[in-house]
Amino acid sequence: PAFVAGKPMPDTGVLAQQLEQEFKGAYRENPESTGQVRSFELTAAPAEWGVVPPYRTAVWAYNGTVPGPVLRIKLGETVKVKLTNKLTQSTTMHWHGIRVPNAMDGVPGVTQPPIEAGGSFTYQFTPKDPGTFWFHPHLNSPEQIERGLQGALIVEDPKEPRYSQDLVWVLDDWLFENGASIYDQFVTGHDLAHDGRWGNVASVNGRYLPSIPVKAGERLRIRLINAANGRVFSPTFDGLSPKVIAVDGMLAGAPFPLAQFNLAPGNRLDLDLVIPKEAAGKSLAVSNHFGRSPQTLAFLNVEANTVVKTPAFEPPKAAHFPAWTEALAVPVAHEFILDAERGGPYGISWSIDGKTGHENLAATLPYGKFSRLRFTNQSGRLHPMHLHGQFFKVLARDGEPAQENFWRDTLLIGPKQSVDVGLVPLDKGLWANHCHILEHAEAGMMSTLKVE
Ligand code: C2O
Ligand code: CU
Numbered sequence: 001p002a003f004v005a006g007k008p009m010p011d012t013g014v015l016a017q018q019l020e021q022e023f024k025g026a027y028r029e030n031p032e033s034t035g036q037v038r039s040f041e042l043t044a045a046p047a048e049w050g051v052v053p054p055y056r057t058a059v060w061a062y063n064g065t066v067p068g069p070v071l072r073i074k075l076g077e078t079v080k081v082k083l084t085n086k087l088t089q090s091t092t093m094h095w096h097g098i099r100v101p102n103a104m105d106g107v108p109g110v111t112q113p114p115i116e117a118g119g120s121f122t123y124q125f126t127p128k129d130p131g132t133f134w135f136h137p138h139l140n141s142p143e144q145i146e147r148g149l150q151g152a153l154i155v156e157d158p159k160e161p162r163y164s165q166d167l168v169w170v171l172d173d174w175l176f177e178n179g180a181s182i183y184d185q186f187v188t189g190h191d192l193a194h195d196g197r198w199g200n201v202a203s204v205n206g207r208y209l210p211s212i213p214v215k216a217g218e219r220l221r222i223r224l225i226n227a228a229n230g231r232v233f234s235p236t237f238d239g240l241s242p243k244v245i246a247v248d249g250m251l252a253g254a255p256f257p258l259a260q261f262n263l264a265p266g267n268r269l270d271l272d273l274v275i276p277k278e279a280a281g282k283s284l285a286v287s288n289h290f291g292r293s294p295q296t297l298a299f300l301n302v303e304a305n306t307v308v309k310t311p312a313f314e315p316p317k318a319a320h321f322p323a324w325t326e327a328l329a330v331p332v333a334h335e336f337i338l339d340a341e342r343g344g345p346y347g348i349s350w351s352i353d354g355k356t357g358h359e360n361l362a363a364t365l366p367y368g369k370f371s372r373l374r375f376t377n378q379s380g381r382l383h384p385m386h387l388h389g390q391f392f393k394v395l396a397r398d399g400e401p402a403q404e405n406f407w408r409d410t411l412l413i414g415p416k417q418s419v420d421v422g423l424v425p426l427d428k429g430l431w432a433n434h435c436h437i438l439e440h441a442e443a444g445m446m447s448t449l450k451v452e
Helices: 012-023 189-193 438-442
Strands: 037-049 057-062 071-074 078-085 094-096 120-125 131-136 151-156 165-174 201-204 211-216 219-226 235-237 243-247 250-257 268-274 283-288 295-307 334-342 348-352 361-365 371-377 383-387 393-397 410-413 418-423 429-435 446-451
Touching: 037 071, 071 078, 131 219, 131 268, 151 165, 151 219, 189 348, 189 438, 201 295, 334 361, 334 383, 348 429, 371 383, 371 410, 410 418, 429 438
Parallel strands: 037 078, 071 151, 165 219, 211 295, 334 371, 361 446
Antiparallel strands: 037 057, 078 120, 094 131, 131 151, 165 201, 219 268, 235 283, 243 250, 243 268, 283 295, 334 348, 371 418, 383 410, 383 429, 393 418, 429 446
16 A cells, blocks of 8 residues: 555555545445336347448348447336347347346356357346446357447436437447458457457448538537457547547546547447537548557538537536545555466466456455455556446556546556556446456456455
8 A cells, every 4th residue: 555654554444434435426326216117129140231331241130230229218217128049159148337236247157047049038127327338248259249249228317418419339340351251260369369359340330431420510429339359449530629528338527538548348438529610511530549550430421501509518427426536545455467378278368367267256345345456467468357247446557646537347458557446336246357358358368256
């Protein structure tokens, strides 16, 4: 723990209690249910999809589209999803970022048995938090998600202001060969030795370079979801300066500029963007600037000769967000060591604390108490670490205090980097904790945390 020489060490028990006090009310423990049940049916099955028309790509899809249908509900409503598996292999559904009852979390071998080919399973839960979430299989995910099984779950808060358009953009990339056929070797030695599978075609909502119609003066809420296996997106909007209002679904303590936010696999960002008057008739490029070669993702096609009135309101922000400035004085409850080793079924394994797979119960966290965790990356690759069922706040990077003013459920950890986070778990159960580079997770970078 950090302390100032000459001063007595703070009593960390009392300090932790203060941090819990500061946290109180940051987000709710139990859903506030309206009693309304919204039922959906999703069928996972092979389909054809035009990522790059006129090519037809053989994909696996929910209800025939990539991404699957947007499930949009209001806060307080109960989601009931019957998932039917028409693949030739087992699957499950994970509700990424949603604080579900543990049994609804979709992790095979941890929270439920696999849903076999021809079988079905009904998920039911009442989201506790409004925001941008997503769903995807949690079994053979390097192949199932890559082939197109992914979708958005939006929980609207009727109290939040109305934007001119509320857009959901699922970002992904595809590794195509022979035109637009999915390269069908998965979890390759190359993927494992690098940051997973990076494609050669990026897509927004399953389409290569879509043109999205907007009007000058419109104020857009754009919900970005990174559904790629490995690629990181750092989007820019043709000289415009969108504000980030939410990260990983949850409203930030204060809006902040988008510039240089690295959206890792699993992460979401909600943007607040006004299309300026001068843009009427123009086509604005949305590009990805992460890595060496920038790529265009989409165009905002601004209607000519039209300017609409811009809705005026303060960007929404979290009602309460703990500063947790003293949090680095609390000792680290568990340090996760992230590394690679030789061996295992793929020749290279990715490990947490030298172990692989969800049989590794890495830590037990006390329910309702403040815990400080450290992720230490001993490797030279990227690891977006995702913790199921919990939100956490970054406290320090490489020992330097870093006050991020927002919650996360997924955190990009760079080569040789060490990041400290704080959390107060309010959701009991056995929760997966893994790298969201799907190939790394498949090759072992997966553990569980118990909250009790
Ligand atoms: Cu989106 Cu366990 O993952
Ligand atoms: Cu990783």
